[in-house]
Amino acid sequence: MSEKIWLSSPHMGESEFKYVKEAFDTNWIAPLGPHVNGFEKDLASYLGEDVHVAALSAGTAALHLALIILGVQAGDEVICQSMTFSASANPIAYQGATPVFVDSEEQTWNMSPRYLEAAILDRIEETGKKPKAIIVVHLYGMPAQMDRIMEIANRYEIPVVEDAAEALGASYKGQKLGTFGAMSILSFNGNKIITTSGGGALVSHNEEWISKARFLATQARDPAPHYQHSQIGYNYRMSNVCAAIGRGQMEVLPARVEKRRSNYMFYQKALAAYPFIRFIAEPDSDYVTNRWLSTVLIDDEAEGGVSRETILLGLEKDNIESRPLWKPMHLQPVFEGAPFYGDGTSEKLFENGLCLPSGSNLTDEDLERVVQQLQETVRVAAS
Incomplete structure (x- = not known):
């Protein structure tokens, strides 16, 4: 493996x-x-x-x-x-x-x-x-x-x-x-x-x-x-x-932030050909994120049946860890019945969101491997 x-x-x-x-x-x-x-x-x-x-x-x-x-x-x-x-x-x-x-x-x-x-x-x-x-x-x-x-x-x-x-x-x-x-x-x-x-x-x-x-x-x-x-x-x-x-x-710390932001930009560029993979952008220059984790949303109407779960399992086959976004607290059994105010935005994010490998110790080869395995997963799902 x-x-x-x-x-x-x-x-x-x-x-x-x-x-x-x-x-x-x-x-x-x-x-x-x-x-x-x-x-x-x-x-x-x-x-x-x-x-x-x-x-x-x-x-x-x-x-x-x-x-x-x-x-x-x-x-x-x-x-x-x-x-x-x-x-x-x-x-x-x-x-x-x-x-x-x-x-x-x-x-x-x-x-x-x-x-x-x-x-x-x-x-x-x-x-x-x-x-x-x-x-x-x-x-x-x-x-x-x-x-x-x-x-x-x-x-x-x-x-x-x-x-x-x-x-x-x-x-x-x-x-x-x-x-x-x-x-x-x-x-x-x-x-x-x-x-x-x-x-x-x-x-x-x-x-x-x-x-x-x-x-x-x-x-x-x-x-x-x-x-x-x-x-x-x-x-x-x-x-x-x-x-x-x-x-x-x-x-x-400054070098760690720089590398994580670089990871995000690598994924954004490498996956730009897939319109069903969406990245969260900094709204404007007022927002500077450390890109602790590089996260994406997988369009649930993507062609070929590609979903968040499809990509997660495809990466897992090559021993690559990814993870869904946080499950909202108002959906957690332990907080059942707690008051909630919203329109379902966080539920949708949880259903379609995925965290990609984002460590500051990832090599160029690691990043290439993640992207190649993701691309192969999409190809197989769409074939």
Whole structure:
């Protein structure tokens, strides 16, 4: 069998081992340490002025802490983009709150401003109170329509939590994603644009919130000579070893973004002859995506019976990993019955969408193999 081509595998540079070795040489193996502090400073410096960062064990942990800090409790409602990974919605349930799912719009595949406002107005009318927060996701590294979303959120005075787990290195109107919301989260899972093996971060312009996040993430230990706790805490801090990997990864982040954008442009050019394969374009120069994953839509009326599933299975025959787009949260059994506002856009995207291999460690030969196998799959299906 041919060597496996992964969807998005970790890509180490040359500096990670230097930082990890330093952690071992100084015996800073336990959670926290100088590399955690250094990684937080690296991220803050990259994201821009007046940004504060808490390095955590996962993006999910960051989102959970964000909701806690915003006071989300049982009985509250939190608006969440429906088309996303479940980690965007699960922390709402951790707090005993109810997710209110909002559909995508076709331009960016992200939260529809139209249905966001409709959801806010309807929840106020039905429950007598506003949703406690809005979770907007920059899907596959594509910026959401942040001007419109922030205008709506500010008008109704609802804080935005920006899920930028897939979007480090992308920007909207020259501003880095992850810096628009009251709080934002990042992910450094193994398949992300940079990785710490596992990990995440909470980002905010509010320094007090980040200090509180660090406190809660370290078991909420009160300042005392003994172990004393006045609040429920969590074991959510990033380890010094993981942060060491992250510091090395930050040095290559611009190159990783450049390569992923190059992968997208390669696929777009190589598959231009197939009108039933559609790519999502940056709407205009205000939107700069990191192209974390190169995604396509397969027209369900394509000639020859070619479908998303046809191409997925055809690539799989040559040991090439691809994946459907995220299944919307309002279709997930675990969230059955949760309120949903939309017109079916995200359902259609899920039915026809496919993620192609997109790792920054893909070679030219890997990319050629993906395209050739896809072309062969289409040829066979149409014959």
